[in-house]
Amino acid sequence: MKNLIVFIGLAFSIVGIGQEDIFVPKTNKGKIFFYWGWNRGYFSNSDIHFSGEGYDFILEDVIANDRQTRFAFDPYFHPVRITIPQTNFKVGYFIHEKYNISFGVDHMKYVMPQGQEVAITGDIDVNGSDYNKTYQNETIELTSQFLKFEHTDGLNYVNVEINRFDNLVRLFDGKFPIDMNFTEGVGIGALYPKTNARLMNFEQHDDYNVAGFGLNAKVGLDVSIFNHFFFRIEGKAGYINMPNIRTTQLKTDKASQQFFFLQRNLLFGGVFRIGK
Numbered sequence: 001m002k003n004l005i006v007f008i009g010l011a012f013s014i015v016g017i018g019q020e021d022i023f024v025p026k027t028n029k030g031k032i033f034f035y036w037g038w039n040r041g042y043f044s045n046s047d048i049h050f051s052g053e054g055y056d057f058i059l060e061d062v063i064a065n066d067r068q069t070r071f072a073f074d075p076y077f078h079p080v081r082i083t084i085p086q087t088n089f090k091v092g093y094f095i096h097e098k099y100n101i102s103f104g105v106d107h108m109k110y111v112m113p114q115g116q117e118v119a120i121t122g123d124i125d126v127n128g129s130d131y132n133k134t135y136q137n138e139t140i141e142l143t144s145q146f147l148k149f150e151h152t153d154g155l156n157y158v159n160v161e162i163n164r165f166d167n168l169v170r171l172f173d174g175k176f177p178i179d180m181n182f183t184e185g186v187g188i189g190a191l192y193p194k195t196n197a198r199l200m201n202f203e204q205h206d207d208y209n210v211a212g213f214g215l216n217a218k219v220g221l222d223v224s225i226f227n228h229f230f231f232r233i234e235g236k237a238g239y240i241n242m243p244n245i246r247t248t249q250l251k252t253d254k255a256s257q258q259f260f261f262l263q264r265n266l267l268f269g270g271v272f273r274i275g276k
Contacts, residue, residue: 029094029096031273033094035232045063047059047060048062050254055122057123061119066108087105099165109152109155146200158191167180178224181222191213230270235265237260238261244256
């Protein structure tokens with residue numbers, strides 16, 4: 001988290017210092033680009049409201065982590081299993097020399113660790129449950145017998161962004177140019193998670209569902225090679241609000257939560273012109 005904050009601060013400092021001497025090649029408008037990469041995610045604590053047949057309660061300040069896949073050729077570069085890790089994909093179009101619009105998916109993973117103790121308020125009256133009672137700001141341990149709650153395939157943020165792009169410096173010119181560039185942007189989108197949840201003795205739910213919306217802002221530094229390929233490091237922050245999370249096989253049962261997220265992203269991609 002500290003490294004991300006330092007990176008964002010340095011990025012803005014570079015832009016501020018270099019504004020007078022920025023090299024802006026007049027070749028961006030009309031180009032398309034794409035990138036693929038991987039993210040490390042961080043989530044703020046959140047209150048989660050569960051409601052359904054026989055229960056209505058809130059868990060307060062629930063901790064959640066991402067789930068990083070061990071780095072290896074399989075699955076990170078396996079053509080069939082490439083979407084298993086936490087990934088970012090975007091395709092975009094330059095509408096101006098300095099501005100582009102992009103569309104893509106941030107595939108994050110959100111896991112509620114077992115064994116944490118949180119405050120619970122509300123009522124449970126479910127047939128066969130050992131947790132039936134009225135709770136008033138009491139402490140409960142989140143065990144697998146009570147609750148499993150994950151968005152692990154995943155916390156899918158389908159978003160549209162508008163971004164600014166600035167060339168900071170051309171490191172090498174001629175036939176084999178190498179440039180350093182800065183980009184910043186904002187976005188909005190929908191959350192389409194595959195939520196893996198098991199609540200008390202209800203049948204497990206593990207399916208995709210449109211659950212809510214998100215907002216984000218980002219900054220990035222990249223190195224482009226030969227005007228067509230680039231590698232980028234990116235910091236991204238945002239807000240997620242999901243009022244319609246499926247939790248059981250019963251359509252009337254749901255959960256809601258809202259939280260902030262941070263991402264550290266490592267990306268690579270290409271940029272090309274359409275037509276002449």
